[in-house]
Amino acid sequence: MSQPSSPEGLATSSCPTADQVSAGNTLWADIRALLPNTKEDLKLDFSEKVEESVISLLQQARDLLYGAESLCSGSTRETCLQVSEIIIDYSWEKLNIGTWRDVDKDWRRVYSYGCLFKVLCMCNEQGSIADTIRICDMGLLMGASILDNILVRIINVLQKHLTYGKRSAEEDTKEGQRKKIRNDHTTVPSIKSEEAIPRLHCPSLEHFRENYMIPTKPVILEGIVDHWPCMKKWSLDYLRQIAGCRTVPVEVGSRYTDEEWSQTLMTVNDFIDQYIVNKNSIGYLAQHQLFDQVIGRKYIRLYSPQESENLYPHETQILHNTSQVDVEDPDLVKFPKFERAAFQACILTPGQVLFIPVKYWHYVRSLDVSFSVSFWWL
Structure with a gap:
């Protein structure tokens, strides 16, 4: 039997899921509060580049959402879910034809609306909150902002209702094995005194600017991020808890020239479980960089721009700022001039911040499971 709509015009729910019960039966009410009051307020304005048939599907999904029959009705929810998935699938094809910069923003908005409608259906069915967050993330990563960035606001609500279970003994054992494998294969290089990057404790901004930034000299800054919450909070378990279910873009591989x-x-x-890997290619950026070490240690080498010829950059334009040389195992027959390339080095530990001047070549290798935060500026 159908139920009347809420006073605001949005279909209500009387069949909470298991997740909703554990969260005090408030999830759907919290999500509903983020939506426009009526379907007329949820405007679907698109350019002529979006076919009428697609706009009709968007309107159908919206009308089902705001209809008199609750989404708790199995048939209504299933129909809305099917329409949403058709919208997602069709707009996904549009997003993946040609280069990304040529994708019309309206098709990205269509994709986000498809994700939104699917998420609203999922909030009313037996399912995982983590799966619902994943759909929101896909809309954010591949789509465009809609309804005052509603997908971000929905994620904030969903995360409040997300419960975190303890890791199983099997998972803990596997994590321990991964750490052991990484540590068993890690060599800590020795650094000669003449190669060591200088250290500076809590300099004034003026001193740093005049003595290091303007003359473009590398330096390790100490004591400037000790107050950051991440220096005390961050760990693998903490990152799993606050962001473990979030979908993110990941670069997979030890070096991007492979x-x-x-x-x-x-x-x-999944990234923590599968791809805590070392970055061991060498390249430079056209910006200054502050490289802040938060967890673990990294071995870093820096080469000045004057050493560029000895580093054998790739000849292609897209990789012109990347060296062909394997820094710690160079082929000196193929790259003989690399042997005379002068460098500075350090083992960066938690709480230290490395200033990497513009166009300085940098090589980075993790010595432990490690996390860093980088800032770039011109």
């Missing part, structure tokens, strides 16, 4: 290097979308949990 054939197997790729980019993919995955959850933070």
Whole structure:
């Protein structure tokens, strides 16, 4: 039997899921409060580049959502879910034809609306909140902002209702094995005194600017991020808890010049489980960089721009700022001039911040499971 709509015009729910019960039966009410009051307020304005048939599907999904019959009705929810998935599938094809910069923003908005309608259906069915968050993330990553960034606001609500279970003994054992494998294969390089990057404790901004930034000299800054909450809070377990179910873009591979290097979308949990890897290519940026070490240690080498010829940059324009040399195992027959390339080095530990001047070549290798935060500016 159908139920009347709420006073605001949006279909209500009287059949909470298991997740909703554990969260005090308030999830759908919290989500509903983020939506426009009536279907007329949820405007679907698109350019002529979006076919009428697609707009009709968007309107159908919206009308089902705001209809008199509750989404708790199995048939209504299933129909809305099917329409949403058709919208997602069709707009996904539009997003993946040609280059990304040529994708019309309206098709990105269509994709986000498809994700929104699917999420609203999922909030009313037996399912995982983590799966619902994943759909929101896909809308954010591949789509465009809609309804005052509603997908972000929905994620904020969903995360409040998300419960975090303890890791199983099997998962803990596997994590321990991964750490042991990484540590067993990690060598800590020795650094000669003449190669060591200088250190500076809590300099004034003026001193740093005049003595290091303007003359473009690398330096390790100490004591300037000790107050950051992440220096005390961050750990693998903490990152799993606050962001483990979030979907993010990930670069997979030890170096981006390798054939197997790729980019993919995955959850933070999957990334931690599968791809805590070293970055060991060498390249430079056209910006100054502050490289802040938060967890673990990294071995870093810096080469000045004057050493560029000795580093054998790739000849292609897209990789002109990347060296062909394997820094710690160079082929000196193929790259003989690399042997005379002068460098500075350090082992960066938690709480230290490395200033990497513009166009300085930098090589980074993790010595532990490690996390860093970088800032760039011109």
